[in-house]
Amino acid sequence: MIHLNDVSITYSGEASAVLNNVTLTIPEGELCLVVGPSGSGKTTLLRLLNGLVPHFSGGTLTGSVVINGRDTATHPPRELADVVGFVGQDPTAGFVTDTVEDELAYAMESLGIETDVMRRRVEETLDLLGLTALRRRPLRSLSGGEAQRVAIGAALTSHPQILVLDEPTSALDPSAADEVLASLQRLVHDLGMTVVLAEHRLERVVQYADRVILVPGSGAPLIVGEPATVMKHSPIAPPVVELGRQAGWDEIALSVRDARRSADALRQRFTDQPSSLSSFTVPEPASKQGDCVLALEDVRVAYGRREVLHGLSLELHAGEVVAVMGRNGAGKSTMLSTMVGLRTPFKGSVRVLGVDPATLKPQDLVARVGLVPQQAGDLLYAESVNLECRQTDRDAGLAPGTTAAMLTTIAPWIKASSHPSDLSEGSRLALALAVVLAPDPAVLLLDEPTRGLDYQAKQHLIEILANAAQRGRTIVLATHDVELAAELSTRTVIVADGEVVADGPTRRIITSSPMFAPQIAKAMSPLPLLTVADVAIAMNALSDIP
Amino acid sequence: MNPRLLHAGAWWMWALGLAVAASRTTNPLILGLIIAITGLVVSSRAEKAPWARAYSSALILGAIVLGVRVLFGLFFGLAVGDHQLFALPQAPLPSWAQGIRIGGSITSEQLLLAFFDGLRLATIIVCIGAANALSSPLRLLKSVPGAIYELGVAIVVAMSLVPTLIADITRVREARRLRGRTTAGARGFLGLVTPVLEGSLRRSLDLAAAMDSRGYGRIDAVPLRTRRGTQGLLVVGLMSLVVGMYLFLAGTGSSWIGPAALVIGLIAGVAGLITTGRRTSRSRYRPDPWLWPEWSVAVGGWSAAATIWWQMSHNAAALEPSLTPLQWPGLPVLPLIGLAIATITALATPPLPTDETSSRIPPQLISTEAAA
Numbered sequence: 058m059i060h061l062n063d064v065s066i067t068y069s070g071e072a073s074a075v076l077n078n079v080t081l082t083i084p085e086g087e088l089c090l091v092v093g094p095s096g097s098g099k100t101t102l103l104r105l106l107n108g109l110v111p112h113f114s115g116g117t118l119t120g121s122v123v124i125n126g127r128d129t130a131t132h133p134p135r136e137l138a139d140v141v142g143f144v145g146q147d148p149t150a151g152f153v154t155d156t157v158e159d160e161l162a163y164a165m166e167s168l169g170i171e172t173d174v175m176r177r178r179v180e181e182t183l184d185l186l187g188l189t190a191l192r193r194r195p196l197r198s199l200s201g202g203e204a205q206r207v208a209i210g211a212a213l214t215s216h217p218q219i220l221v222l223d224e225p226t227s228a229l230d231p232s233a234a235d236e237v238l239a240s241l242q243r244l245v246h247d248l249g250m251t252v253v254l255a256e257h258r259l260e261r262v263v264q265y266a267d268r269v270i271l272v273p274g275s276g277a278p279l280i281v282g283e284p285a286t287v288m289k290h291s292p293i294a295p296p297v298v299e300l301g302r303q304a305g306w307d308e309i310a311l312s313v314r315d316a317r318r319s320a321d322a323l324r325q326r327f328t329d330q331p332s333s334l335s336s337f338t339v340p341e342p343a344s345k346q347g348d349c350v351l352a353l354e355d356v357r358v359a360y361g362r363r364e365v366l367h368g369l370s371l372e373l374h375a376g377e378v379v380a381v382m383g384r385n386g387a388g389k390s391t392m393l394s395t396m397v398g399l400r401t402p403f404k405g406s407v408r409v410l411g412v413d414p415a416t417l418k419p420q421d422l423v424a425r426v427g428l429v430p431q432q433a434g435d436l437l438y439a440e441s442v443n444l445e446c447r448q449t450d451r452d453a454g455l456a457p458g459t460t461a462a463m464l465t466t467i468a469p470w471i472k473a474s475s476h477p478s479d480l481s482e483g484s485r486l487a488l489a490l491a492v493v494l495a496p497d498p499a500v501l502l503l504d505e506p507t508r509g510l511d512y513q514a515k516q517h518l519i520e521i522l523a524n525a526a527q528r529g530r531t532i533v534l535a536t537h538d539v540e541l542a543a544e545l546s547t548r549t550v551i552v553a554d555g556e557v558v559a560d561g562p563t564r565r566i567i568t569s570s571p572m573f574a575p576q577i578a579k580a581m582s583p584l585p586l587l588t589v590a591d592v593a594i595a596m597n598a599l600s601d602i603p
Numbered sequence: 604m605n606p607r608l609l610h611a612g613a614w615w616m617w618a619l620g621l622a623v624a625a626s627r628t629t630n631p632l633i634l635g636l637i638i639a640i641t642g643l644v645v646s647s648r649a650e651k652a653p654w655a656r657a658y659s660s661a662l663i664l665g666a667i668v669l670g671v672r673v674l675f676g677l678f679f680g681l682a683v684g685d686h687q688l689f690a691l692p693q694a695p696l697p698s699w700a701q702g703i704r705i706g707g708s709i710t711s712e713q714l715l716l717a718f719f720d721g722l723r724l725a726t727i728i729v730c731i732g733a734a735n736a737l738s739s740p741l742r743l744l745k746s747v748p749g750a751i752y753e754l755g756v757a758i759v760v761a762m763s764l765v766p767t768l769i770a771d772i773t774r775v776r777e778a779r780r781l782r783g784r785t786t787a788g789a790r791g792f793l794g795l796v797t798p799v800l801e802g803s804l805r806r807s808l809d810l811a812a813a814m815d816s817r818g819y820g821r822i823d824a825v826p827l828r829t830r831r832g833t834q835g836l837l838v839v840g841l842m843s844l845v846v847g848m849y850l851f852l853a854g855t856g857s858s859w860i861g862p863a864a865l866v867i868g869l870i871a872g873v874a875g876l877i878t879t880g881r882r883t884s885r886s887r888y889r890p891d892p893w894l895w896p897e898w899s900v901a902v903g904g905w906s907a908a909a910t911i912w913w914q915m916s917h918n919a920a921a922l923e924p925s926l927t928p929l930q931w932p933g934l935p936v937l938p939l940i941g942l943a944i945a946t947i948t949a950l951a952t953p954p955l956p957t958d959e960t961s962s963r964i965p966p967q968l969i970s971t972e973a974a975a
């Protein structure tokens with residue numbers, strides 16, 4: 058079905074090849090997962106499969122990519138459209154029409170499929186992906202999960218034998234991600250479709266994969282194999298795999314179910330020795346709380362006539378790390394922008410260190426509260442990293458060099474001369490963080506910070522943020538990433554439909570919710586262990602007990 | 604009749620027919636009737652969708668145009684008639700500027716002349732606004748012939764970029780505030796341009812890649828001779844259409860050249876479009892049907908134009924109310940019948956689908972902010 062024969066690809070202006078001498082065959086009916094650090098060439102590998110590389114990207118391709126008998130060197134993407142369905146990283150960026158139904162039909166129209174066949178396939182696809190209720194909706198009004206499913210549907214209607222997806226769940230909340238993955242599994246199992254997908258959030262996907270392709274980056278050879286084999290030594294692995302390594306299991310568990318079975322003995326040992334878990338007792342709230350730095354009081358915010366926040370009240374204290382979770386469209390982003398004064402509530406009050414942020418001059422604002430928006434790149438607009446740092450010093454009235462020094466502590470590997478938009482996702486986030494952290498705001502807000510980040514970049518982010526929290530800064534994360542929340546946050550707020558539905562210490566809140574529980578919590582439930590690090594501490598404690 | 608949306612082209616034909624009728628008369632009674640008819644039809648047949656606001660915007664725009672036209676007529680118009688209303692101070696002008704007058708005495712004839720003329724313009728604008736409100740221009744583009752399909756897609760994409768561009772500007776402005784920069788003033792605005800343009804360029808590339816991956820622009824090979832032939836047909840067709848349209852609307856020239864050129868242009872154009880359309884092997888999903896309600900609406904709209912035209916060639920005086928002597932305008936019977944046909948056919952169309960049957964947009968999503 059897919060044959061890559063000794064393929065190397067070098068982009069123009071780059072010294073070394075992104076992919077080097079790749080030989081790979083993917084047979085029909087496989088769900089193939091592409092993993093690797095960000096910037097390693099996963100997207101390039103995917104875009105090779107329908108000819109977007111090199112027809113759209115430029116660069117030099119050697120070797121041959123043959124898809125269902127057609128060589129991509131001589132077939133541009135449009136001539137592979139009937140064989141390969143492609144869904145890019147941002148599904149909304151690929152929408153051509155304006156309503157769901159038209160979008161589903163678009164590719165078929167281009168292929169000249171007959172009207173009655175089109176009609177039937179649209180109906181089938183609507184059913185397959187559970188989109189029937191959305192058929193007449195304008196594409197702009199869809200939530201993230203809905204948009205992703207529509208994009209998949211739009212790629213499916215032309216009945217391609219191969220479906221290629223780039224990070225299909227990274228923007229989705231856990232339940233929406235499950236929905237998408239469930240539909241993909243149905244495609245593989247019921248229709249025998251070949252699915253190739255790249256994903257950073259392995260914990261969501263790896264248990265469904267038939268085969269894993271590890272792209273180590275910088276032109277190193279790919280590692281291809283069964284998920285369990287590849288995961289055993291992979292530098293990037295989901296928490297359950299890390300748990301297996303920590304506990305020294307022979308067989309690597311890929312799903313929570315497998316991990317629970319393997320962890321049976323371990324759980325028993327912890328339960329027998331409750332003292333090993335003594336460091337995980339949930340502290341009573343108000344036991345150690347700093348000063349209140351940010352207060353929302355009965356805040357109501359509306360877009361037009363639609364009320365998004367319905368009387369939300371919240372107090373944040375110095376040194377807290379608060380994870381704000383909830384499904385797509387629950388009002389998390391609105392809450393953050395209200396905290397920083399970009400949205401003014403029509404009722405209720407916002408106080409940051411006693412002042413309404415909307416009334417502050419921009420310069421005074423940044424010293425009190427900083428927000429890293431969902432697209433961190435929005436914050437950057439200078440020509441180079443260096444100029445970006447100097448601009449920040451000037452804007453915030455800091456001593457020259459402050460931001461550059463901050464960037465050096467956060468991400469020493471970033472070259473001062475590079476252009477911000479050429480940086481990898483993780484580096485760009487680090488730069489945006491440096492820009493926001495330089496004026497040393499008392500409150501730092503991050504909207505969906507781990508989108509597109511690999512495990513290493515994520516680990517690094519966790520260190521930076523934990524460090525800032527130690528210095529008494531308050532950090533608020535709006536996130537779908539339950540693993541991040543489990544590792545970093547001390548308090549979790551769950552928002553639904555513009556209201557706070559749960560608020561308390563992270564350990565208590567996320568273990569009590571099956572939707573927001575991280576993998577380790579599910580595997581170790583009912584013990585209060587959330588992360589691999591927790592398990593390691595408990596195991597140490599266990600070995601200290603005579 | 605089953606509730607359904609009418610073919611977009613039908614509403615545009617209808618509204619253009621009324622606009623053509625309006626362009627041929629300054630009779631305020633007829634113009635007022637036309638505006639009233641569009642208002643009635645829009646209120647009963649326009650979808651509850653963002654573009655339905657086009658009608659009220661057109662009304663406002665029409666009122667502004669009318670106001671400006673009247674002001675200009677008062678200050679710069681020629682003195683016609685002798686029913687002086689009041690006098691403005693007249694600006695003395697040198698002798699070489701004779702024939703131009705600024706200020707001076709204002710007569711009711713002068714005021715009415717400007718008012719009638721402005722009203723005609725305003726009515727045409729309102730008709731176009733009604734067409735926009737009755738069917739989204741995007742839906743009209745969906746039914747363009749295969750030959751100019753790619754142009755149609757380009758326009759659709761460009762139009763959908765406008766809202767995203769606005770969203771982009773808001774986002775970048777907010778980001779600037781987050782960095783402690785001012786967002787007001789010219790410098791603030793200039794700072795927006797680069798990031799917004801950069802963002803839209805990147806998005807265009809993404810979209811181009813996505814469209815290509817989905818088979819946009821697959822073309823079947825055509826021999827050179829056929830291609831030349833169709834190009835010739837299209838050029839001839841368009842040219843005679845333009846000439847015919849001009850003669851028809853300007854009302855000059857002998858009576859048969861205009862319609863003849865129109866007919867030749869239409870035939871050549873349609874033939875050209877059909878042969879070019881064979882080049883791309885596309886198909887169309889759920890094409891809007893063109894059934895008898897569409898025919899009746901289109902014919903109804905143009906019957907108004909036709910009756911006005913007929914009236915023009917037989918008793919043109921009734922279409923342009925007399926100012927000397929000042930008279931109350933009469934209402935000619937024939938155009939009245941034409942307008943009645945336009946109204947009845949438009950109101951006899953299938954009703955709009957309601958929320959239960961199948962509305963295109965749920966009411967809670969009408970606000971554009973919903974997308975933000």
